[in-house]
Structures are given as structure tokens and as C-alpha cells.
Amino acid sequence: MIYPREYRKDVNVVVNLFRPILRQLKIRKFEDHDTVYLTDAKQLNFILNLPNICITVLFADMEKQNGVFFHRQIDSDTYDCYIVINSRFYNDDLMHAKLCGVHEFCHFLALFYALTSTSSIIQRETFSKRLNSRIDELNNGSFTSFYTALTQGITSDVAETNNAHYFLGIEENDIDYVSIHKNLLFSKELFEEYFIDYEQKTFSTLMKSDDIEDRRHGVELYIKMVHKAADEKSVDRKIAADRAYKWAFDYLSK
């Protein structure tokens, strides 16, 4: 049973509900993508006021931007969303494509939360005001705060690291988009696709040993699995390691 606000508040619920949508978007594949319709997602059937909303991943040659999220309104209750990712990432930088795609997906979630928790009048006013301000910024050649991070290379800093960037201002103000972004990028569930039960038990046994060599092997095993999962899922190893460090203690009781 999922309570009405959990799909916005509880990060684990958010990941369970929306990771399947993210998977369907196949962000790491540079090919024509199918549109994903949220009304087809059975796990969202409990949301009674689910709007007609769909999302498609597209690519474009961009000079400066990593990606853009757009939403169109087809009619009063039908929304057509796009994540456009810079095609240059697909030459040799899937990690950055994924980072950007998940980032834009969090903007999609912010829109989804706004649509399912506020009235259409409030939405219209908010979107209109925000869009006008964005048009002004674009016309004036405004820069985002992480320009430096972008130009210095690809690091975890490229992803916006504050909640304010995602907030539309009409959804509940305690939604933790940063945490949602991190979890969608590299969750414990995803890690355990690689760090399976057998490895978890081996890790636990090694780490509980009195022999320092065993414990060293335990650490090596953990690092190896984190790197494997990160590499295969196109996630920065540092981001994966930061996340996985917090979970290590959970496996000691295996």
C-alpha cells in the first residue's frame, strides 16, 4: 500500500515507482526512442489523478548545454515531455549522458509532482512566470552557477547539487530532489544487481575475520563490485563509491 504523498516524499518509493520509467527511456542508447506513457505504467495506478503524461528522449547537437527538459501541453490534461541530451556525449562519454539524462528526469518528476498536487490555475500561473523568466535569461545570455564545473571537466559537480534548481515552487517544499537524483543514478537496488547475495555473505565473512588479510580482501571485493557496477551502469566511480560507502555496514550482518 502506497500512501498518496509517499511517491513524492519517500525516496525509496520514488525509486521503485520511477526507475522502471527511467529504464524504459534508455538514456544510454543513442537511437530512436519510443515515447513512454505514464498511463501505461501499472505501478502508478494508485495515483487517481494521474494526468495524461508522456516523455521521450531526443538528441541534439549542442554547443554549450548538457541537455534540456521541455514540456508541452497538448490539451487541458495532456502533457508531452522531452529530455533532449547533447549528442556529443554519445561519442565517448556515456557517463555524462546518463548524469544529464537523470538530471533532466528529475525536472520531469518536479513537473509530475506539480501536476498531481496543485490546481490547474496555479500550474498555469507558475509555468507561465517561470517560462517568461527563462526566456529572459536565454535572451540575455545568462549563465548557470555551475559553468565552472562544466568547463573544468566531467565531475559529479556537473549535476546541480541543490534542491532549489529543481523546485517549481508549487509542489511540497520538502521533496529531496538531490537525494532522488543520487538514488536514480546509483541506488542500492542497482548495486545489488552486481553485489549479489553470495558476494554479500563473502564480504561479511571476510570483514568479520580476525585476520587483517581477510579484511583487506573484503575491502578489495567491495571496491571491485562498486567499480564493476559503476562502469557497467555508466556512473562516475566516485559517485558510486560515495553512495556505496554508506551501505557497506548493512552487509556486515549477512
Place this chain on the structure above:
Amino acid sequence: MAERDLAEELEKLNIRSVECSGVYSKADVFSGIDAIKAHMALHPDSEKIAHFKESRLNRANLIKAESIK
């Protein structure tokens, strides 16, 4: 060539929000808009509306079946 008008193009496509990642660049937003236009030429709104109609029907049937269980 006349400069493209961002507000006008967004309005024509009924685009209600634009969220950028990276350095804000009008030229790059236009590239995104062009990608959307190309997609819409192959997949018009009518196709999406038809999909939603069918999807809604399936959803209602499924919810009904689950409530009977």
C-alpha cells in the same frame, strides 16, 4: 537570415517549460526545439492522444478487475 524568436517558437509548440542543464544557450535551446519538431513530424499529437485513450481504457479495466478481487 532573420533571428529566430524564442518566445514565438515556444508558443507555437505549446511549450510550457524549459529547464536547462549546463550553460544557458539560446542556440542550444533552438537545437532542442528543432529535435522536438522533427519528432512531432513523425509522431503527431493525434498519435499520442490515441495512445492515451487506449491506455486509459486499459488502466480503468485493470483497476476495476483489481477492485473486484
